[in-house]
Amino acid sequence: MKFKGTNNYVATQDLMLAVNAAITLKRPLLVKGEPGTGKTMLAEEVAQALNMPLLQWHIKSTTKAQQGLYEYDAVSRLRDSQLGDERVKDIQNYIIKGVLWQAFTADEPVALLIDEIDKADIEFPNDLLREIDRMEFYCYETRELIKAKNRPLVFITSNNEKELPDAFLRRCFFHYIKFPDPDTMRQIVDVHFPNLKKELLAVALKTFYDVRNLPGLKKKPSTSELLDWLKLLVAEDIPLSALQAQDEKVAIPPLVGALLKNEQDVTLFEKLVFMQSRNR
Numbered sequence: 656m657k658f659k660g661t662n663n664y665v666a667t668q669d670l671m672l673a674v675n676a677a678i679t680l681k682r683p684l685l686v687k688g689e690p691g692t693g694k695t696m697l698a699e700e701v702a703q704a705l706n707m708p709l710l711q712w713h714i715k716s717t718t719k720a721q722q723g724l725y726e727y728d729a730v731s732r733l734r735d736s737q738l739g740d741e742r743v744k745d746i747q748n749y750i751i752k753g754v755l756w757q758a759f760t761a762d763e764p765v766a767l768l769i770d771e772i773d774k775a776d777i778e779f780p781n782d783l784l785r786e787i788d789r790m791e792f793y794c795y796e797t798r799e800l801i802k803a804k805n806r807p808l809v810f811i812t813s814n815n816e817k818e819l820p821d822a823f824l825r826r827c828f829f830h831y832i833k834f835p836d837p838d839t840m841r842q843i844v845d846v847h848f849p850n851l852k853k854e855l856l857a858v859a860l861k862t863f864y865d866v867r868n869l870p871g872l873k874k875k876p877s878t879s880e881l882l883d884w885l886k887l888l889v890a891e892d893i894p895l896s897a898l899q900a901q902d903e904k905v906a907i908p909p910l911v912g913a914l915l916k917n918e919q920d921v922t923l924f925e926k927l928v929f930m931q932s933r934n935r
Contacts, residue, residue, distance in 0.1 A: 673830035683809035688832030691877025720782030
């Protein structure tokens, strides 16, 4: 079982090696990188390429590890008992299975995505150590041990907002998705816009990297924001001349709101353009 990339996802050689290493080692693949670099999409594309069902667990700040295992709905059981419902005799009716339970009991191997793990409380990764390591957990309400029929292929993504515990990191294979260089970015754009004119792509990429490399940006534009910007340029039929400055200095690109997402960065960019125009 080897991942060799897909037609919809441009995977570098390092990334393909990381995925296949995690498969060989039977360890979760921890993927870090800037937001918008395709971490979540990686799990989707690997699952599709390997013909595996994908279960997704999107983490929020309020998410608890127990929710990934199961939850016991005691309130519903109490209400049903007051109403004389026969369902109360079987506690299984009130066990809500989490994604780990579903992945462990699936009849075929599945891919499991734990998305943006760094959003949760700092104890969240520690609370999953045993379950991810041993591929089993105990349900106290039903008094049964839930063991994985088939070890799932686990993807864990992080935007690096919090440091993860060393004990958790030790159980993972780690890969950092570097921001694509211009050649790789051309391949990515070609997947999404195969008929884009080469002249427009060349100028748009130069503008994008000029903006991205501005010193002092609070949030640098990502791959997904470049794709959104290109989609708008095509939809609005923006002429090539609107993207090209009269000289080599930085100019404000059209629809810049697709690239810069806060007023601090827009103001910084406008100041730079203004300063350069005064120095001409």
